[in-house]
Amino acid sequence: GAVVSQHPSRVICKSGTSVKIECRSLDFQATTMFWYRQFPKQSLMLMATSNEGSKATYEQGVEKDKFLINHASLTLSTLTVTSAHPEDSSFYICSARTAGGPDTQYFGPGTRLTVL
Amino acid sequence: DAKTTQPPSMDCAEGRAANLPCNHSTISGNEYVYWYRQIHSQGPQYIIHGLKNNETNEMASLIITEDRKSSTLILPHATLRDTAVYYCIVRVAGGADGLTFGKGTHLIIQP
Numbered sequence: 447g448a449v450v451s452q453h454p455s456r457v458i459c460k461s462g463t464s465v466k467i468e469c470r471s472l473d474f475q476a477t478t479m480f481w482y483r484q485f486p487k488q489s490l491m492l493m494a495t496s497n498e499g500s501k502a503t504y505e506q507g508v509e510k511d512k513f514l515i516n517h518a519s520l521t522l523s524t525l526t527v528t529s530a531h532p533e534d535s536s537f538y539i540c541s542a543r544t545a546g547g548p549d550t551q552y553f554g555p556g557t558r559l560t561v562l
Numbered sequence: 563d564a565k566t567t568q569p570p571s572m573d574c575a576e577g578r579a580a581n582l583p584c585n586h587s588t589i590s591g592n593e594y595v596y597w598y599r600q601i602h603s604q605g606p607q608y609i610i611h612g613l614k615n616n617e618t619n620e621m622a623s624l625i626i627t628e629d630r631k632s633s634t635l636i637l638p639h640a641t642l643r644d645t646a647v648y649y650c651i652v653r654v655a656g657g658a659d660g661l662t663f664g665k666g667t668h669l670i671i672q673p
Contacts, residue, residue, distance in 0.1 A: 450605075480660040489649075490606065492660035539605045541660070550596075551661060553605035 449473055450542050452554035459530055460562055466526045467557045469540030475520040476542035480551065481513070484537040496523045530561045566650045571668040580637040582667050584650030587631040594655050595626060597635045599646040600666075606649065609635065613655075645671045 449472040459465050469479055477498050482490040494515055495503045502515035514526040523542075527534055537558055541551040567585040574580040586595065596611040610617055610624045612633075617624045623636040637644055649666040653659070 448608075452605075478658065482660070489663040489665055490600075490661075492662070495658070495660055537603070541605075550608050550611065552608060553598075556603070556605045558603070 448544065448550075448552040450540065450552045450554040452538075452540055452557050454557060455555060456558045456560075458560045458562065461531055462529055464526055464528045465530055465559060466524055467538055467540075467559075469523045469525070469542070469554050471521045471542040471552070474542070474544055476523075476544065477520065478543045479517060479523040480541045480543070481515060481523075481525050482539045482541070484539060484556075490539060493525075527559065530559070532561045535559055535561045566652060566664055568648070568650055568664065568667045570665060571670065573670050573672055574637075574640050576642060576671050576673050577639055580640040580644065580669055580671070582635040582637075582648050582650075582669060583632065584635070585632045586650070586652045589630050589652050590654070592654050593652045595624065595630075595633050596651045596653065596661075597622070597624065597648065598651065598661075598663075599644075599648045599669075601643075601646040606663075609648075640669075640671045642671050642673060645669060 451470045453468045479496045481493045483493050484490045493508045496515045496517040498517045498520050504510045517523040537556050539556040541553040543551050594611050594613050597609040598606040600606045610622050612624045626633045647666040647668050
């Protein structure tokens, strides 16, 4: 149980284009989803917290107009990287927190974004 | 969330028990100890968590000292697939915040 999927697993795009990444909780409802970013040889850094039906909360230094987050249902959150640039190339990982039960976050497999 | 301190790297022979330490001397009474691991180029995987009692599941055991200032994650029979970065995180259960990852311990299982 507690499976989280991400799509796509890998994407290469041209500078200036937008990329959408989907995060789905497959077998549970997630009232809260989180988006993280991980640069090579570094640890995960929290970007934003996404609550179903409300606006996302962004961490300091993360541009909300560049990283658009939509959490339209209890099983789906999307992250759109707008006007991507090479410095946005990174490993993007989402996690979902179960509603009720132990406070455990389950992570997706990650999306490798490369901006040319 | 309270800070944690972990050794940057450890080696362990395949088939032996891997014991990963974590110091969390400023942990608060309502904070749990969580362990996650991240295998290269994958998302983190939840392992185990506990408050003050020792815990065991199918993946690992968690030993928390009586004063709760430190803990040890034990992988009883390490395999090559256990090579990963292991993160010890303390946080209040039920908190709305995301996780704060430190640098973790890079555990390398040697054949």
